[in-house]
Amino acid sequence: xxxxxxLLCNEVMSRYPDQQGMNIPAGLKLLCCTLLSICAFAAxxxxxxxxxxxxxxxxxxxxxxxxxxxxxxxxxxxxQSLIIMGLYSLRFGFDHGLLPGFLTSxxxxxxxxxxxxxxxxxxxxxxxxxxxxxMPWKMAFVLSTSMQFMGLxxxxxxxxxxxxxLKGGRILLKDIWKPWNWPDLVHCLxxxxxxxxxxxxxxxxxxxxxxxxxxxxxxxxxxxx
Amino acid sequence: xxxxxxxxxFSYAYPGAERYILRDVDMEIGPGECHCLTGPTGSGKTTLxxxxxxxxxxxQQQGKIVCEGIKEDxxxxxxxxxxxxxxxxxxxxxxxxxxxGLENQCVDPGLMTERVEAALxxxxxxxxxxxxxxxxxxxxxxxLILASLFVMKPELLLIxxxxxxxxxxxxxxxxxxxxxxxxxxxxxxxCEHNPEPFYKAIDxxxxxxxxxxxxxxxxxxxxxxxxxxxTKKLPxxxxxxxxxxxxxLLVEGQKGYPIWSDVSFDLGAGRRMAVWGPNGAGKTTLxRxxxxxxxxASGTVEMFGRRPEPKVLRGRLGCLFQNPQKQIFETTVFxxxxxxxxxxRTEERLLEKRIQNVLELCGIEDLVLASPHKxxxxxxxLVALASILAPEPELLILDDPFAGLDTAYCSxxxxxxxxxxxxxxxxxxxxxxxxxxxxxxxxxILNAQGGRITLQ
Numbered sequence: 001x002x003x004x005x006x007l008l009c010n011e012v013m014s015r016y017p018d019q020q021g022m023n024i025p026a027g028l029k030l031l032c033c034t035l036l037s038i039c040a041f042a043a044x045x046x047x048x049x050x051x052x053x054x055x056x057x058x059x060x061x062x063x064x065x066x067x068x069x070x071x072x073x074x075x076x077x078x079x080q081s082l083i084i085m086g087l088y089s090l091r092f093g094f095d096h097g098l099l100p101g102f103l104t105s106x107x108x109x110x111x112x113x114x115x116x117x118x119x120x121x122x123x124x125x126x127x128x129x130x131x132x133x134x135m136p137w138k139m140a141f142v143l144s145t146s147m148q149f150m151g152l153x154x155x156x157x158x159x160x161x162x163x164x165x166l167k168g169g170r171i172l173l174k175d176i177w178k179p180w181n182w183p184d185l186v187h188c189l190x191x192x193x194x195x196x197x198x199x200x201x202x203x204x205x206x207x208x209x210x211x212x213x214x215x216x217x218x219x220x221x222x223x224x225x
Numbered sequence: 226x227x228x229x230x231x232x233x234x235f236s237y238a239y240p241g242a243e244r245y246i247l248r249d250v251d252m253e254i255g256p257g258e259c260h261c262l263t264g265p266t267g268s269g270k271t272t273l274x275x276x277x278x279x280x281x282x283x284x285q286q287q288g289k290i291v292c293e294g295i296k297e298d299x300x301x302x303x304x305x306x307x308x309x310x311x312x313x314x315x316x317x318x319x320x321x322x323x324x325x326g327l328e329n330q331c332v333d334p335g336l337m338t339e340r341v342e343a344a345l346x347x348x349x350x351x352x353x354x355x356x357x358x359x360x361x362x363x364x365x366x367x368x369l370i371l372a373s374l375f376v377m378k379p380e381l382l383l384i385x386x387x388x389x390x391x392x393x394x395x396x397x398x399x400x401x402x403x404x405x406x407x408x409x410x411x412x413x414x415x416c417e418h419n420p421e422p423f424y425k426a427i428d429x430x431x432x433x434x435x436x437x438x439x440x441x442x443x444x445x446x447x448x449x450x451x452x453x454x455x456t457k458k459l460p461x462x463x464x465x466x467x468x469x470x471x472x473x474l475l476v477e478g479q480k481g482y483p484i485w486s487d488v489s490f491d492l493g494a495g496r497r498m499a500v501w502g503p504n505g506a507g508k509t510t511l512x513r514x515x516x517x518x519x520x521x522a523s524g525t526v527e528m529f530g531r532r533p534e535p536k537v538l539r540g541r542l543g544c545l546f547q548n549p550q551k552q553i554f555e556t557t558v559f560x561x562x563x564x565x566x567x568x569x570r571t572e573e574r575l576l577e578k579r580i581q582n583v584l585e586l587c588g589i590e591d592l593v594l595a596s597p598h599k600x601x602x603x604x605x606x607l608v609a610l611a612s613i614l615a616p617e618p619e620l621l622i623l624d625d626p627f628a629g630l631d632t633a634y635c636s637x638x639x640x641x642x643x644x645x646x647x648x649x650x651x652x653x654x655x656x657x658x659x660x661x662x663x664x665x666x667x668x669x670i671l672n673a674q675g676g677r678i679t680l681q
Contacts, residue, residue, distance in 0.1 A: 123318055124316060148317060152312070159546050162518050167568070167612065168539050169564075195551070196551050203307065203309060203313075211325050211329060211374070220337075224338065225321050
């Protein structure tokens with residue numbers, strides 16, 4: 001099936017597979033997501049966190065992000081809460097650390113989720129175009145491209161993690177609870193992960209350069225997204 | 226007839242490098258010609274393509290590259306497809322990805338849609354402009370990259386090692402496309418260790434040697450896809466416990482769609498099993514499932530008689546995932562190979578003996594003190610393999626171990642695996658996307674296609 005030329009922007013957006021349901025300009029979406037994240041830092045009382053959570057939940061449903069999005073984010077929240085509550089308990093004692101730790105984790109989660117939703121529901125070219133209104137276009141490209149390739153990078157790091165864990169690196173979840181295994185985490189995962197990130201960034205830069213990125217002092221934008 | 230490209234006495238060394246990677250390269254290409262560039266891993270084939278495209282970092286350079294189709298901004302009228310398609314998809318939808326080059330050339334947005342559609346049609350990619358690029362198959366991604374270059378109206382297309390990424394079907398589609406575009410006057414340079422799938426399109430063969438010098442070659446001299454001579458296949462084992470036992474496995478993707486189902490097989494001691502299938506068939510997913518990193522939705526998988534867990538597999542299983550170079554992190558080859566042995570608390574004397582043995586086995590004794598990061602692609606591959614062989618595992622699992630390697634390294638690795646299985650009784654399971662790489666030396670072949678993994 002081939003689309004006819006001269007499509008309206010809205011028509012295309014509504015068919016973008018990751019953006020069904022809502023049809024908001026990227027600039028407005030970015031503004032809303034930024035405000036929601038800022039609100040998360042300001043919302044300390046439990047009722048405010050509940051209200052903010054409900055707003056986020058409604059947005060997730062409106063964007064039809066699906067059950068897999070929920071599952072993934074809830075998993076992140078659980079892990080993050082366990083770590084933060086553990087650290088707070090170590091610092092302030094079990095009685096005084098548990099609840100504040102949980103609230104801090106909740107806040108951080110609510111600050112992080114709007115950004116994830118924005119990335120998942122906005123085509124990269126739209127992100128670049130929106131960001132180019134508030135920052136130099138080269139920087140906007142770098143930022144939007146970094147968001148797009150985050151998934152690829154995480155895949156690469158996962159590959160390194162699995163290979164190193166099988167080779168004997170003490171980096172399995174059971175291992176990293178023990179601080180004496182942290183050097184392995186740095187040595188076998190973080191350092192190769194950084195090296196690989198730089199390699200991926202280099203390849204992306206090369207691919208962009210090969211398609212004339214940076215040849216002119218400005219650029220136009222694809223009207224389809 | 227005018228040449229599209231003329232290279233005269235071109236030499237190049239990367240910034241900070243003492244050695245010239247390319248030396249006195251002379252080459253010329255006319256319109257509608259297809260040239261194939263072969264040569265061992267690390268001989269400078271990709272560097273030459275990047276030099277033609279004009280995207281090399283500014284190192285030491287001599288000679289000149291003359292492209293007749295120079296654009297208004299002075300850049301050569303050549304498009305380049307680099308090795309990894311994933312990092313070249315710069316848009317999130319088909320339309321925006323193809324339009325990326327036009328955006329950079331400041332083409333009026335009103336003219337973009339027509340040009341993008343024409344480019345997609347030229348490469349035969351029938352997808353809506355708003356189709357998400359992540360949902361394309363590897364072959365379709367390759368076509369998309371070609372369309373994104375074609376839209377910029379190049380006269381010359383440079384393609385770097387397509388066989389490392391594409392399965393036979395993808396390669397045959399690419400050949401069809403090259404033949405079609407060639408007849409319309411576009412010229413091609415294809416870098417390939419295994420040019421066999423492109424014989425019909427190739428007019429001239431060139432070979433780069435290890436010193437970076439180029440010479441005309443012929444199809445006979447060009448590297449053929451490697452074949453391992455037929456090896457003795459082992460008889461079916463008697464009722465001994467299989468190392469891998471998989472029964473009725475079902476693995477689902479992120480959104481609950483089955484990747485494959487009803488997978489059952491056993492792998493006994495000393496046996497060689499190949500899993501082949503097209504890109505995206507779920508071969509890597511199978512390996513992740515067998516090594517305990519991915520839980521099947523249903524069915525059972527056992528390794529060494531128990532549920533696979535990475536911690537208990539250490540020492541008994543050696544696993545080499547795709548592009549093993551990125552797993553290298555130590556400062557010397559010795560330390561890299563010693564790492565798994567140290568983690569298994571191997572005695573110092575035994576450790577040195579094992580390292581010596583594995584260095585000899587892999588033929589890299591002379592590299593023992595070298596930094597693994599400074600080695601060639603093929604050498605790094607061997608170091609990564611040596612590192613997983615050092616603990617003398619009973620089972621080896623290798624994910625596409627020949628991708629990106631030249632014929633010499635492929636033969637070396639395959640012979641090494643045959644030796645290990647025949648002399649030391651090591652079981653080997655490996656995946657490939659090219660069926661010609663498995664037939665002669667596998668005892669068992671599994672075919673991964675269409676959501677099923679079946680015995681061939």
